[in-house]
Amino acid sequence: MLTLNRFDATAAPNGSGESSAPAASSSSSSSSSRLAALAQRKRKRDTQDGSDPSPSSSAPATAAGSSSDTFLSAPANQPSAMPSIHPSRLAQAPILARSVKKAAQAAGVAREKTKAKQRYLKKKKLRRKAKQKATGVGGGKKEAKVAAREDEKEESSDNDSSSEEDEAAPATVVPTQMEPIVKEVVPAAEAAASSSSSSSSSSSSDSDSGSDSDSSASSSSSEEETPADQTSRDVDAGLQFLAPLTRNPETNVDSAEALQALAVQGLPRGMVQPQIVGASTTSAVEAQDDSSSSLLRSLGAHLDSAMVTRLASLGVTSWFAVQTAVIPHLLSTPALPSPFSPPRDLCVSAPTGSGKTLAYSIPIISHLKSRVVTRLRAVIVLPTRDLVLQVRETLEALAKGTGLQVGSVTGAQSFSSEQALVGREDKLDILISTPGRLIDHLDETEGFTLRHLRFLVIDEADRLLGQSFHNWAQRLRESIEGHLTGEDEDIVYPQAYDPIAPQSVVQKLLFSATLTREPGKLAELGLRDPVFIDVRDDAQAEKEQRENSTAATTTTLPARFSLPASLRENMIVVTTALKPLYLLHLLLHQHPEPMRKTLIFTKSVDSAHRLVRLLTLFGTGGSLKVANYTSDLPPARRRELLSSFKSGQVDVLVASDLISRGIDVPNVEHVVSYDVPVDAAKYVHRVGRTARANREGHAWSLVEEQEARHFKGLLRDELKRLERVKRVRITEKQLEPLRERYDAALEALVREQREAGANRAAR
Numbered sequence: 001m002l003t004l005n006r007f008d009a010t011a012a013p014n015g016s017g018e019s020s021a022p023a024a025s026s027s028s029s030s031s032s033s034r035l036a037a038l039a040q041r042k043r044k045r046d047t048q049d050g051s052d053p054s055p056s057s058s059a060p061a062t063a064a065g066s067s068s069d070t071f072l073s074a075p076a077n078q079p080s081a082m083p084s085i086h087p088s089r090l091a092q093a094p095i096l097a098r099s100v101k102k103a104a105q106a107a108g109v110a111r112e113k114t115k116a117k118q119r120y121l122k123k124k125k126l127r128r129k130a131k132q133k134a135t136g137v138g139g140g141k142k143e144a145k146v147a148a149r150e151d152e153k154e155e156s157s158d159n160d161s162s163s164e165e166d167e168a169a170p171a172t173v174v175p176t177q178m179e180p181i182v183k184e185v186v187p188a189a190e191a192a193a194s195s196s197s198s199s200s201s202s203s204s205s206d207s208d209s210g211s212d213s214d215s216s217a218s219s220s221s222s223e224e225e226t227p228a229d230q231t232s233r234d235v236d237a238g239l240q241f242l243a244p245l246t247r248n249p250e251t252n253v254d255s256a257e258a259l260q261a262l263a264v265q266g267l268p269r270g271m272v273q274p275q276i277v278g279a280s281t282t283s284a285v286e287a288q289d290d291s292s293s294s295l296l297r298s299l300g301a302h303l304d305s306a307m308v309t310r311l312a313s314l315g316v317t318s319w320f321a322v323q324t325a326v327i328p329h330l331l332s333t334p335a336l337p338s339p340f341s342p343p344r345d346l347c348v349s350a351p352t353g354s355g356k357t358l359a360y361s362i363p364i365i366s367h368l369k370s371r372v373v374t375r376l377r378a379v380i381v382l383p384t385r386d387l388v389l390q391v392r393e394t395l396e397a398l399a400k401g402t403g404l405q406v407g408s409v410t411g412a413q414s415f416s417s418e419q420a421l422v423g424r425e426d427k428l429d430i431l432i433s434t435p436g437r438l439i440d441h442l443d444e445t446e447g448f449t450l451r452h453l454r455f456l457v458i459d460e461a462d463r464l465l466g467q468s469f470h471n472w473a474q475r476l477r478e479s480i481e482g483h484l485t486g487e488d489e490d491i492v493y494p495q496a497y498d499p500i501a502p503q504s505v506v507q508k509l510l511f512s513a514t515l516t517r518e519p520g521k522l523a524e525l526g527l528r529d530p531v532f533i534d535v536r537d538d539a540q541a542e543k544e545q546r547e548n549s550t551a552a553t554t555t556t557l558p559a560r561f562s563l564p565a566s567l568r569e570n571m572i573v574v575t576t577a578l579k580p581l582y583l584l585h586l587l588l589h590q591h592p593e594p595m596r597k598t599l600i601f602t603k604s605v606d607s608a609h610r611l612v613r614l615l616t617l618f619g620t621g622g623s624l625k626v627a628n629y630t631s632d633l634p635p636a637r638r639r640e641l642l643s644s645f646k647s648g649q650v651d652v653l654v655a656s657d658l659i660s661r662g663i664d665v666p667n668v669e670h671v672v673s674y675d676v677p678v679d680a681a682k683y684v685h686r687v688g689r690t691a692r693a694n695r696e697g698h699a700w701s702l703v704e705e706q707e708a709r710h711f712k713g714l715l716r717d718e719l720k721r722l723e724r725v726k727r728v729r730i731t732e733k734q735l736e737p738l739r740e741r742y743d744a745a746l747e748a749l750v751r752e753q754r755e756a757g758a759n760r761a762a763r
């Protein structure tokens, strides 16, 4: 076991000979040697740093032995040195956790307040005081902010001193001791790779690891196994998961080694072993309250006939693939899970337009509809206001008649009116929000609490986890888990190293068509043993299922990008100078009829404005009504435009990437990328605005000659769909009939812009 052996090895040069003491010797002598080793290491570091030794190790250098003696003469009931194991390791390895607990009990470890716990309680008290101050009259907000800043300062100064304190406190299992363990693993692994003869001539740290292996070999071969040895073997097994971390995990490689590496680096196991579902899977929407033998009914959650009727009125009579997999899974978790057996989290990767919104909305409503009092039990986080409103509309339609209260906060209304909504805990059952606004309310709205939360949905998860806005993910997680401490200051949990500690019952649900594979990003949310559901096209799903059924373990990752099978993709290579002309040809003459129900994406708001103006000057108005739909428009105007588009009063919307994610505009037939998307995720979300809900749709990418190579590389290497993209040729000869009008429109546009520039300069 690395930690223990390392301590023994450090003690050996001291002449105590404790490292070579038989493993069967009493536990107190083995802990003594570790304590002596700790003291010596600390002295050594203090000497190297030139810093003042802390009181616990402040004995003069000549009194090395006596310093150890100070530890050795600890009272008999002083807990023995425990292996330091990161809580997350213990959470992953129940056997190891049990062994550590047993060893702790055998050694008589009293459950007393550790220093870390004391620090935590102190900080909590300070936070509460700051909050109380903030809720006082006038200037409360400012005071709270100052107090919070002070909290942060204190936290960082605490952290600075923690490693020193922790080492001086030999008897506590403190997570921060993980760091030395990890550092030791790296040289040990390197040493193993190099020739065995080099160990004798290594530096002091090398010799540490060298003697680690020596001592473990000698003691394990000749002596009887003690409980401490048993523990150290278990810890060794746990540490096998540790490996040197590479800085940038390869998240786009599907080889077995890459997957293994990602798993070692912390990608949840479930993500390496997803549940794969074919995209054409469907099932009938049926009420489950009629069958007394229904498993779901026995679990207290089911789809009642009122919900089935509501769904039918919305045109939903059968489940899409993602719903077939996700809805029963979520309904089968209890509405009120036990904190001692909390539900597993869920990550879902499914194509654009495949019905992910209903996949989470229906189980949430089905679970919450039987609640007795209104409390905030579900929070749904989305990246933009438009998406928040869209999802809110869906939830309101589904919740009709259930009495559930659905609300949203996005910043579209004044902060105080939102506070009136979220500041009282009996106003809302379901809240939909952008991350920034949610954190603002957590920080500043008195009475806003997540303590009753049951579901946290992160839709468009990869986009949201890519945003570091005020560390929103971590702060949200703290708010969810923080309330577990309750009012009783003596109960501090969750402590992952206490296997029977109650945990938060919040189930986190992540959805996206481009789900992130980055362990670091997923770790921000602290997912609990997540289940992964991955909807892929049928051929791919079948292949994966066949391969995985013959393999001992599945080694696959959820698809990085999912697109609907009903999407037809095309690319047109164009000359830069004539790009608008190619677009005009595509819109007006590529098909027997002009292209209606079309979304055009440009690279910026300005380009969108210019393009709309050019199309208008050209006079497409006779056959196609064009409007721009960009982020500079007020939300009300955008909603108006969407409804005009839905009703057919507007045929073509020219947008920046504002609506490329999530927005569900029914019946979009064509998506044109006037400027090619900069990355694969953008491509997926743009083209995913068409071919939704199993309908047919067409995507067109206008690729300038000099961009063609890069774009093809994107399709081939990242999206793996080059062969699905049809190359459409438009010759310059085909453009001739439009040329004259186009030149006139272009000239008029240039004139307009010049005049506008001159006017601006004159002002």
Ligand SMILES: Nc1ncnc2c1ncn2[C@@H]1O[C@H](COP(=O)(O)OP(=O)(O)OP(=O)(O)O)[C@@H](O)[C@H]1O
Binding pocket: 315, 316, 317, 318, 319, 320, 323, 350, 351, 352, 353, 354, 355, 356, 357, 358, 512, 513, 661, 662, 663, 664, 666, 688, 692, 693
């Ligand atoms: N079972 C169903 N039957 C019929 N229509 C459905 C069904 N499920 C969803 N839809 C419709 O499909 C459309 C797309 O659904 P939704 O917006 O949830 O897709 P999504 O998977 O979230 O897409 P994106 O990844 O682009 O956000 C919506 O108009 C929705 O009403």
